Amino acid sequence: MAEMNILMVGGRRSGKTSALATIFRTMQDIQLAKYFTVVDRTSLVTKNQDGKTEMQDDLKSKSMEMTRFAEKTKLNTPILVDAGPTLFDWQYRLKLSVPGAPKKDLNMTFTDVPGEWCRTTDNHYNTFLQYAKEADVFVIAIDTPYLMGPTSDTTKQLCGDQESELATLAGCMSDLKQTFTAIQDQNNKLVLFVPIKCEKWVNAGHIEDVIARIRQAFNVLLADLLSDAGRIIFTVGILPVQTIGTMEFAEFHDPKYLNSVENSKRCCVIDDTSVRMADGTVKPLRDNDNLIDDPNWAFPAPNNAFLRPSSWYKCVKNKYAPVNCEQLALHTLRFMIYNTKDLRKKALSSTGSLGVKIKILIEMIREKFGGMGEDVLKTTLDRMKADGLFRDEVDGITYLSNPLNIK
């Protein structure tokens, strides 16, 4: 086993890229250095030549931006967090090697695609489907404030209480069911539902409400994943992460611009006489001020009569303190070890197909010559387990289906 493909899935602005940036950063954390050496092997396909405008950040830059944001933002003032959307498909590569086992590497490839591509009607759906067919692991990023919006009396009106709107608001795509059906594969897959931006619920001790809401919002998709029908066996888990740790969801508002769409003066109305700008400053409304509806918050069809509310956040502490982001990578590694064991068992039995047998034989040869072997990885993971690095059944981390008996 030398390669792992992880596909980040989820609606736009659900936080996929932020989660990736934090995963990369936390995986390179000094705590994990005694188990793994982690190297960012992402080769940027293109770079800006002028150096003046950085339009598409690499993950390191993204992570630094998040740190600066957490450390410099005014405390307890609602602000609008709206980083640029993902333009095209990015692939980020982490190379893991175990100290003492040189030249035995595991390559983890994370593919981050624009949220819109998950929709079967999207022009780029076929590209997304191709990535889905190659993926071993699916990380479904969920925008927690939108997920929970319809459950609260204070936000229900803005968030809508229709199931279809709820599903789209949370970034979950009923189209994912169709995508999983389209994958014709004999391998096991891991699907992780990852609620992001859940600081508020964790801090209030209500993470179980989030888990319950995921089960409800995704019930159709979950029923399909957990059923015995179909050739793929899915391991399904929920793994809440906090990509910053100190930014809490504060409130929803109707999304507006002040006077001009072109000048990016996003705001919300506080009352008849004042507006709050994206950076949290409050301005009085003047007679000649014009409040314009923000076209960026319109919904795609068929729910396009609905205007998504903008979500405002508060920084509760000037500190970058992500939580459980490294667990995403660790849980996927652990899944791969169990998955490989299971595949080899099947391949070497009489029921294994010729294609799978050849694949396993090739993998075993590769491991001898350079790929990280199952044994090396298992030993390392066992050490990490013994040292308490894996988090299970805490902080909302739970498995809904565990056919490989991962523990």
Place this chain on the structure above:
Amino acid sequence: MIRYFAYYSVGGYKDFFLGDNLSKHEYTYYLPLLPAYRKRAEQNPEYSKKVAELEKLPQIGLLSNDDSKGFPKQGEAMIAHSGYELIYRHIEDDTVAICCRDIASLDKDDVGRPIPFVFCLICDNREEWSQMDNIALYWAEHLAEAKKILANMLHLDSETSGLRFSIDDFNKWILGLPHHSVPLMDAQKAFVLRPLDADLRENIRLQELQKLNVSVFPSSSINDDVHLTLSENEHSRLLEKAVEKARDEITNEMEQQKRKHFLVSMTIGFVLGFLLALLFSTCVHK
């Protein structure tokens, strides 16, 4: 006909059909809030008037999996993947495309960064290839200027809370570009302007250019500050020189890659043969 497309973010990136070179409209619009306003009009008569006005405006089309609005499937790589700044390529038959990416929009995110977009022209008839040549050459030589002009022609509009494309201005602009009588494009050809640091092999793979006759220009070889006022002959000679230089670069790199591929193929062949023999002997033994 030359059709215009853009991959622009309005509430997330979408593929838009902006119009074509035969359009008589002044502007075309994408109005994402129109359905919401229709719903509001049910309760609030003020919105009815707004809806009536907006519905009269010529619309920008939205591409989908079922309706490509004439955008060729083979061109999807230009939108979906990066690896170039400007590309001018043959698609198939009489269809050619110019695509320019990483254009800094006037619209910015909340930290003040422009949200980049992609602009594409698709021409489906050979008679207009000369026009496409003119556009490609001008944009290649004046890329920064072209990007600024594109950004000014396609952006969000306060009046309509939508996306607006100044199609009339755009048509006039491209018609007014310098003409060159030396044809540039031909079947199975591609011209790529790419960042110097980018991985060439990866670029060609991502853009699916392996079967084409590709001429690659590092974007640093084109000086955006100099507006070339050359005669046609000088222009052609300069172009030839640049093409030759780029071709040498490509040839060297391709030779190295060929050698590497040969070695890898031989190794894989040997290993596969060994494995098959091993498998066969295992099965026979059982």
